[in-house]
Amino acid sequence: MNLISRFACALVIGLICGLPLLAEDGKLTREEKVLGDRQKVLSDGYWIYNGFEEGIKQAQETGKPMLVVLRCIPCEECVKLDEEIMEKDPVLRPLLDQYVRVRIVGTNGLDLDLFQYDYDQSFAVFLMNADKTIYGRFGTRSHRTDWTSDVSIEGLAKALDAGLKLHANYPNNKAFFIGKHGDKPLYASPEKFPSLKDKYTDTLNYEGDVVKSCIHCHQIGDAQKAVFRDRGKAIPDEYLFPYPHPKAIGMIIDPSEMNTLKEVTAGSIAEKAGLLAGDRVFALNGQVILSIADIQWVLHHAKDEDVVHAAIVRGEKRILKSIELPSGWRQQDDLSWRVGAWPMRAMVLGGMGLEEATQEQRERIGITDPNKMALRVRYVGRYNKHALAKNTGFRVDDIVVGFDGRDDLMRETDVLAYGAQNCMPDEKVKIDFFRGKKPMSLTLKMQN
Numbered sequence: 001m002n003l004i005s006r007f008a009c010a011l012v013i014g015l016i017c018g019l020p021l022l023a024e025d026g027k028l029t030r031e032e033k034v035l036g037d038r039q040k041v042l043s044d045g046y047w048i049y050n051g052f053e054e055g056i057k058q059a060q061e062t063g064k065p066m067l068v069v070l071r072c073i074p075c076e077e078c079v080k081l082d083e084e085i086m087e088k089d090p091v092l093r094p095l096l097d098q099y100v101r102v103r104i105v106g107t108n109g110l111d112l113d114l115f116q117y118d119y120d121q122s123f124a125v126f127l128m129n130a131d132k133t134i135y136g137r138f139g140t141r142s143h144r145t146d147w148t149s150d151v152s153i154e155g156l157a158k159a160l161d162a163g164l165k166l167h168a169n170y171p172n173n174k175a176f177f178i179g180k181h182g183d184k185p186l187y188a189s190p191e192k193f194p195s196l197k198d199k200y201t202d203t204l205n206y207e208g209d210v211v212k213s214c215i216h217c218h219q220i221g222d223a224q225k226a227v228f229r230d231r232g233k234a235i236p237d238e239y240l241f242p243y244p245h246p247k248a249i250g251m252i253i254d255p256s257e258m259n260t261l262k263e264v265t266a267g268s269i270a271e272k273a274g275l276l277a278g279d280r281v282f283a284l285n286g287q288v289i290l291s292i293a294d295i296q297w298v299l300h301h302a303k304d305e306d307v308v309h310a311a312i313v314r315g316e317k318r319i320l321k322s323i324e325l326p327s328g329w330r331q332q333d334d335l336s337w338r339v340g341a342w343p344m345r346a347m348v349l350g351g352m353g354l355e356e357a358t359q360e361q362r363e364r365i366g367i368t369d370p371n372k373m374a375l376r377v378r379y380v381g382r383y384n385k386h387a388l389a390k391n392t393g394f395r396v397d398d399i400v401v402g403f404d405g406r407d408d409l410m411r412e413t414d415v416l417a418y419g420a421q422n423c424m425p426d427e428k429v430k431i432d433f434f435r436g437k438k439p440m441s442l443t444l445k446m447q448n
Contacts, residue, residue: 030211038105038206046087047103050204052111055102059130065167067099067160068126070107070115070217089153095160099127106214109202112185118243118296119221120338125156127163127290134180135166136290137297140245141337150292154256159290162258166288176288180297186227190215193223194230218339225340225420229347229448234421237304241330241417243296248333249323251275251295259289273323276314283311304330335413348419350389350444351381354412357399365399365434373409375400377433385447393442395435402432402441419446 028036041049048055052068059066086092104110114132117124118140125138138159140150166173187193191200196215205213221242228235246253250268254260259281264270281289284298285308302308308323335341345351357367357374367374377398380390400415401407404423409415423429425448432441 031209034210035206041103047101049103050105052102052104055100056130056132059100059128062100064098064100065135065163066102066126066128066130067096067163068102068104068115068128070104070117070124070126072105072122072216086153086156089157091157092153092160095157095164098164099160106204107190107217107220108200108204108213108215109189109191112187112189112220114181116182116185117293118300119217119219119224120242120340121217124293125159127159127166129167129170133170133174133177135163135170135177136180136288137293138291140243140292140296150253150255152255155254155258155291158258162290173288176283176286179285179287179301180294182301186224190220190223193220193227195223195226221338221340222343225344226448229420229425232424237330238300240420241333241335242300243293244299244330244333246270246292246295246299249299249325249329251281253292253295255292258291259295269323269325269329273310273321275310275312275321275323278314280313281310282313282318285309299330302330304328331414331417333413334411335416336411341412341416344416344420346381346385346388347425347447348416348423350392350394350447351386352377352389352394353379354400354415356411361399365401365437365439367399367401371410372407373401373403373414375409375412375415388447389444392444394431394433394444397435398440399434400431401434401439402430404429404431407432 038049041047055066055068086096117137121139121141123139127135129135136159138156189202190196191202196219200213200215204210224239225235250265250270251261252263252265254262261275261277261279261281263277264275281295283289284295287294287298289295298308302325305327306325308325310321310323312319312321345353354375355378357376361376362374377394377396377400380394380396381387382390403409403415403418406418409418423446425446427446428443429446430441430443434440
């Protein structure tokens with residue numbers, strides 16, 4: 001499973017009956033890592049492994065709040081905040097001790113009515129009551145190589161501490177949490193989506209190939225988009241641009257804090273709302289904010305044109321601000337880092353990956369207007385649906401200057417979003433580009 005935010009993982013694998021078998025290159029196979037990780041967690045006994053209902057039971061019996069972590073096993077790319085590091089941290093450990101701790105390692109059978117989050121991430125934390133009231137969320141991601149700008153051990157510690165205080169005052173403060181439960185999902189659990197139902201079951205297969213039996217988080221996001229694409233419908237913004245990063249509206253959150261603005265981008269929506277660096281975002285739309293993930297939750301549920309009401313602590317003062325979201329605000333976010341962008345590149349670009357052309361490349365082909373698109377083909381796929389662009393005739397270093405008659409799609413994100421909403425499967429779209437200094441055009445078939 002590929003679960004949320006790049007600040008988790010690379011767990012030290014426990015040895016089972018001495019040294020486990022190795023792959024031919026001397027490294028542990030993925031299967032061995034998963035099984036070793038499971039054995040380690042079960043033997044340590046500090047976390048409840050894949051047992052949400054058991055966590056509910058213990059929370060009811062002890063009166064403790066729940067800490068539910070959804071995380072891949074093991075996440076090969078994350079190195080900074082796995083459970084072992086969390087358990088050894090002198091600040092985090094005593095906070096963790098006060099929670100019933102549950103680790104969910106696969107989304108098979110996951111209750112999507114309850115566990116709603118950004119499925120393109122790799123680490124997600126829910127702070128909850130035993131009655132399934134959600135106090136807050138933690139964990140985010142904005143780029144494949146950048147997690148330190150968003151999350152930290154310090155920020156998590158402060159969120160956990162705040163969660164304990166909220167729990168102590170529950171249910172007197174229940175009104176703060178009403179909006180933290182989402183709308184009814186498209187399907188109740190991942191394996192029920194049409195694109196997944198014939199491939200997976202509601203449980204992991206530890207007796208067989210456990211790796212292949214697991215539904216990755218990003219597959220939920222892909223399945224959501226496929227519901228619309230397979231019906232020949234435009235994919236709605238909330239599925240194309242889920243959980244918008246606060247920086248898309250100019251809010252730069254201090255990762256070592258819970259809800260403090262480190263910076264407000266000049267000319268942004270946040271600046272126009274009167275937000276300032278140093279402001280603490282106590283609540284949005286009446287929902288208490290424990291982390292950047294809580295801010296994203298509110299933004300995710302905002303409409304195309306909307307007003308978000310912010311309760312701000314500025315110095316010793318508490319003030320109210322209205323954040324006005326104009327039409328199209330969500331599309332200021334970036335799709336290119338998302339795992340979910342990979343299948344979209346096949347849908348819309350036949351497997352091409354694009355990046356903004358340099359000034360020198362723009363000048364070489366005579367594109368001097370900064371408002372005209374110029375996107376360099378940085379790679380072309382070679383297999384299956386991702387080979388379509390290559391087989392159609394596109395090459396690395398081509399400069400795309402027009403897509404379906406549009407020359408104002410300035411980012412790869414803009415092309416993907418436009419194509420996903422306006423160009424249906426089997427439709428043929430004209431793409432204008434330069435190869436060297438020679439203008440060319442090819443027609444590319446859209447895919448589902």
